Amino acid sequence: MGHVALFLSPSSVASLLHGRRSTRSSAKKHRRICSSSVMATVSEDPIREWILTKGKASKIFRISSIGGGCINYANCYDTDVGSFFVKTNREIGPSMFEGEALGLSAMYDTKSIRVPLPFKVGSLPPSGSFIIMEFIEFDRSRGDQSVLGRKLAEMHKAGKSDKGFGFHVDNTIGSTPQINTWKDDWIEFFAEHRLGYQLKLARRQWNDPIILELGERLIKNMHLLFKGAVLEPCLLHGDLWMGNISSDKDGNPVILDPACYYGHNEAEFGMSWCAGFGGSFYKSYFEVMPKQPGFQKRKNLYMLYHYLNHYNLFGRAYRSSALSIIEDYLRMMRVSTV
Template sequence: MTHPHTPGERLARALEAASGIAFAGARLNPVRGGCINRTLEVAAGGRTYFLKLNDAAALPMFEAEVDGLTALAACDAFRVPRPLACGATDDEAFLLLEHLQLRPLASAEDGRRFAAALVALHRDTGEHFGWTRDNYIGATPQHNAPHDGWARFLVECRLMPQLRMARAKGYAGALGRDADKLLERIPALFLDYRARASLLHGDLWNGNAAIAADGTPVLFDPAVYRGDRDADLAMSELFGGFPASFYTTYRSTWPPAEGYELRKTLYNLYHILNHLNLFGRGYLGQAERMVRTLAVELNR
């Protein structure tokens, strides 16, 4: 059983200066879940807040999260936790968020509501692929330089940086040989498929999605950019997936174009490579299989 504790004096002062909320005597309760940040519920002044902490060097990651949450909130398709303060002491970065009572997507109605909200998010389109700033996918820097072409953005800002990291960590071998062929062939996949530059959550697995107490769909922990909407849909199928009603509703409202299954593997390769780079060799076999499958399909 965990016991609440109080924030250090330096952190309490920094939080109060950034938010205007009095944190003297606040109580912190650790929250399970995140593998990158320390997460806590904060009771202060009769209200509860959600607090993320990390080393001071992680401040840019929190600043990028604020930017992503702001973009999602502006679209007004989902409820998102409102950022209240972001900053750092000499040794600790912090992000203070609105605390929401959340539950996982479970019912058929949850799936339908979430799908309708995601369609609305994806209908928010722009002129270029990428984003106004770089951000993070988990703890990995994510490059978002604006591009006119989706295939080039996918190669230069998504797959190539992850493959470079994988090779630097010693995961070359078959991954490297087949990956080089794959990168050369990716533009051919998009000769007859015109992706729109939709607003994406960017890290849409079921752990970053929830339902609020009033039934409203909620998104958090974004890695936003503008890209092919299928990239969000593809990642939703990784790591457990969403209720069947979510996919039925989304696809009946806005069906993916022909070739989605191949694009799904391509887009999810980015996330599996990222997990390989973040968490190690346990993801190498899956990455190799995906690269081989794509290389074979694209060389037919």
């Protein structure tokens, strides 16, 4: 098929529906491509084509590498109308970046916390994909924790769905598929599309029937943890850890690289074990989104999803943490672990 090219505006997220950070080796290949693409004709380079047409630039002064983690490769394109942030992946098609762009646009539309505005998603010849978005110059700090907590709560409060729990498309959490098929019931959604999916991956990938069996016992009984809780679908970033939190030059918090969906707001804290949220963060958050009965009991349940994902992505070092959470819950619920 030809290039997949989508213009992403904050007010027309639905238009996307019509329409992994790369490996080291593909990153080296991309450096060679980028160095030569400055001299290439517009038609040979869809990134350059968009910047010089829809992006309204007349000159690209330089293309500089700014890293991109372990799945995608990232560049800054400096032009006469400002800078553009571009992520590319030479192995994965546009669907991953389409999911990211939909999430960024949905968060942007809440007019709460700052996120990079996505402009364009497309495919790269002969394979791969790209996303062009707003370039934000980050400050060295991660900003004020209390402001972050308040802004995040404002996003959760503003970002609502009348379709239930899920998202417009499936996306990825890291490089793991994240299933977002709509459901009316949060506990059913979290059981099937979050914990259940990760447990089955662990069974297939690591030949780990024990964690699957015990995890399924937890799933059958986890409704006990939600007594008295109000379960409304809120727009979640979905992968909020330290590496995805920053601040702009004015000190405003910025969140990026989302795995968005509409879920119970407390699920946003599932990566708190590597997010560095402090007391001032939670204090300001709960002033906007009041704490619900049973919050402390559910915290580890939401962490479990991410521990299982890390187990499936990075190996057995995370198995003990995931299994410990499962066994602790089963003991608390007086469910046999034997």
